[in-house]
Amino acid sequence: MAKRTKLYEGKAKVLFQGSEPGTVVQYFKDDATAFNAKKKGTINGKGVLNNIISEFIMLRLQEMGIPTHFIKRMNMREQLCHQVDIIPVEVIVRNVAAGSMAKRLGIPEGTNLPRSIVEFCYKSDELDDPLISEEHAVAFGWASPQEIDDFMAMTLRINDYLSGLFMGIGIRLVDFKLEFGRIEDENGDVRVVLADEISPDNCRLWDAKTNEKMDKDRFRRDMGGVEEAYQEVARRLGILPEGGMAELEESDSEES
Numbered sequence: 437m438a439k440r441t442k443l444y445e446g447k448a449k450v451l452f453q454g455s456e457p458g459t460v461v462q463y464f465k466d467d468a469t470a471f472n473a474k475k476k477g478t479i480n481g482k483g484v485l486n487n488i489i490s491e492f493i494m495l496r497l498q499e500m501g502i503p504t505h506f507i508k509r510m511n512m513r514e515q516l517c518h519q520v521d522i523i524p525v526e527v528i529v530r531n532v533a534a535g536s537m538a539k540r541l542g543i544p545e546g547t548n549l550p551r552s553i554v555e556f557c558y559k560s561d562e563l564d565d566p567l568i569s570e571e572h573a574v575a576f577g578w579a580s581p582q583e584i585d586d587f588m589a590m591t592l593r594i595n596d597y598l599s600g601l602f603m604g605i606g607i608r609l610v611d612f613k614l615e616f617g618r619i620e621d622e623n624g625d626v627r628v629v630l631a632d633e634i635s636p637d638n639c640r641l642w643d644a645k646t647n648e649k650m651d652k653d654r655f656r657r658d659m660g661g662v663e664e665a666y667q668e669v670a671r672r673l674g675i676l677p678e679g680g681m682a683e684l685e686e687s688d689s690e691e692s
């Protein structure tokens with residue numbers, strides 16, 4: 437394979453230049469970090485699982501008309517995406533109190549929220565992704581009011597759709613984080629599309645009956661059973677092959 441240009445290495449993914457102009461290859465690593473990389477580890481097979489889980493979700497969202505950066509999955513660890521200019525505002529949607537909001541406001545984890553709550557964080561590792569309001573995003577030029585309107589409309593539709601999708605497989609979508617990017621279309625118009633990934637790394641997923649955690653909190657909180665939880669999410673989505681992880685890992689090594 438021709439040597440590719442690495443554009444950026446993040447905590448869980450590496451971005452390479454794609455072969456066509458305006459495209460990138462997203463490579464999913466097994467590396468896991470938490471608390472802004474103060475905690476580091478490896479979740480075996482995570483990259484492969486997040487790649488297929490995120491592919492599945494991005495395709496479902498595209499079917500309902502949400503524009504995304506996703507083009508296609510290339511192999512077990514890589515997907516081809518449109519290159520976007522990432523908007524430095526992380527959008528968090530919460531349906532059930534958990535994590536930083538539960539702690540910050542003293543609300544017991546697991547409390548159902550009377551309505552979904554959307555929070556914004558400024559995407560900055562140096563500052564630990566601080567919570568911001570729409571005012572900050574606009575005043576500092578991180579996103580325009582129109583862009584915020586656009587991604588808020590998409591966010592609410594995504595939350596409704598994904599809550600139903602996961603409930604159908606016995607999983608409660610407690611909260612999740614989205615990132616959006618700007619892309620220029622053929623006419624030179626700039627529009628906002630969903631970017632990054634949607635996987636158990638950036639969602640809280642609880643078993644609907646037992647409330648058992650099926651996401652990265654198992655790693656953040658040293659609960660064990662991390663690999664199994666990610667696999668179970670893929671299995672319930674119907675995308676884990678019959679041979680399970682062994683089959684996925686086999687195709688992974690054949691490709692590399």
Ligand code: TMP
Pocket residue numbers: 528534535536537565611612613637638639640
């Ligand atoms: P939080 O409760 O820690 O603020 O997390 C809210 C949601 O956002 C949760 O589903 C995990 C996700 N998340 C990320 O994807 N990246 C991050 O850096 C953080 C802090 C949270």
